[in-house]
Amino acid sequence: xxxxxxRWDVTQSGSAFSTPSSELVPGIKDAVPVMLKVALIxxxxxxxTLLQWWQGRGxxxxxxxxxxxxxxIRATGSRNLIEMAHNDLxxxxxxxxxxxVLTLHDGKKPGPDVDxxxxxxxxxxxLESTSxxxxxxxxxxxxxxxxxxxxxxxERALHGDIHHGNVLDFGDRWAAIDPKGLVGxxxxxxxxxxxxxxxDVAIENLHNRLENICELAQIDRALLARWTIAWCGxxxxxxxxxxxxxxxxxxxxxxxxxxxxxx
Numbered sequence: 067x068x069x070x071x072x073r074w075d076v077t078q079s080g081s082a083f084s085t086p087s088s089e090l091v092p093g094i095k096d097a098v099p100v101m102l103k104v105a106l107i108x109x110x111x112x113x114x115t116l117l118q119w120w121q122g123r124g125x126x127x128x129x130x131x132x133x134x135x136x137x138x139i140r141a142t143g144s145r146n147l148i149e150m151a152h153n154d155l156x157x158x159x160x161x162x163x164x165x166x167v168l169t170l171h172d173g174k175k176p177g178p179d180v181d182x183x184x185x186x187x188x189x190x191x192x193l194e195s196t197s198x199x200x201x202x203x204x205x206x207x208x209x210x211x212x213x214x215x216x217x218x219x220x221e222r223a224l225h226g227d228i229h230h231g232n233v234l235d236f237g238d239r240w241a242a243i244d245p246k247g248l249v250g251x252x253x254x255x256x257x258x259x260x261x262x263x264x265x266d267v268a269i270e271n272l273h274n275r276l277e278n279i280c281e282l283a284q285i286d287r288a289l290l291a292r293w294t295i296a297w298c299g300x301x302x303x304x305x306x307x308x309x310x311x312x313x314x315x316x317x318x319x320x321x322x323x324x325x326x327x328x329x
Contacts (some may be wrong), residue, residue, distance in 0.1 A: 074130045099140040112247040119180045124169030143235025148263045158273045162181050164282045167255045171222040185250030194302040205299020216251045224248040224255050229262040259276045259299040265317040291325040298322035
């Protein structure tokens with residue numbers, strides 16, 4: 067961390083902290099709040115490449131970057147989408163998330179210098195799963211059909227993990243952080259909105275969210291439902307054989323079950 071702080075002339079302004087995928091430290095550069103992030107895994111480094119390519123269009127603004135570390139403007143606003151969703155402002159939170167995705171998707175696709183993972187590769191564990199779990203089997207069939215149906219004009223550079231904790235208040239705007247760096251059907255970037263930030267909130271607002279997202283983003287309701295069920299199946303596949311968060315598994319099963327009943 068110290069080498070990057072010195073190289074990019076950043077003064078540390080808070081305690082460093084870690085996640086399973088990165089190390090972070092808040093700082094100040096030229097009187098501007100910044101966050102220094104050092105990737106611990108390839109996925110984080112790939113996401114930072116896409117973050118830089120977006121140039122602040124719906125995303126945090128990157129000031130400096132190398133193959134491992136990223137220096138970006140830090141979110142300092144007081145508004146919080148998780149709190150909004152839990153306090154009768156779910157419609158507003160959903161609109162903010164949807165508008166953020168639309169902004170991220172508003173532009174040409176990156177060139178080969180931006181390393182992105184295809185949705186077929188992202189869903190490979192679900193497609194190759196031998197699980198007998200009925201939901202996983204349905205989701206695997208669904209995603210194969212969805213991938214086959216995807217047309218070139220449907221594809222965008224995808225954040226891959228848009229949810230209430232990954233779109234932050236930067237004071238003058240809302241912007242996304244921590245992209246996965248994917249490429250594929252644009253509808254996929256809306257699925258996580260339906261599954262967060264908690265089981266109760268997700269289920270209570272599921273149908274309203276579907277209607278609001280589809281109207282604002284001009285997408286087909288059944289298509290968003292199918293991609294969401296596919297995502298729920300992938301999430302459950304990742305959790306099999308591990309001590310994954312029970313809340314996440316409960317949410318994905320309930321969301322998928324409700325949407326399957328609607329199809």
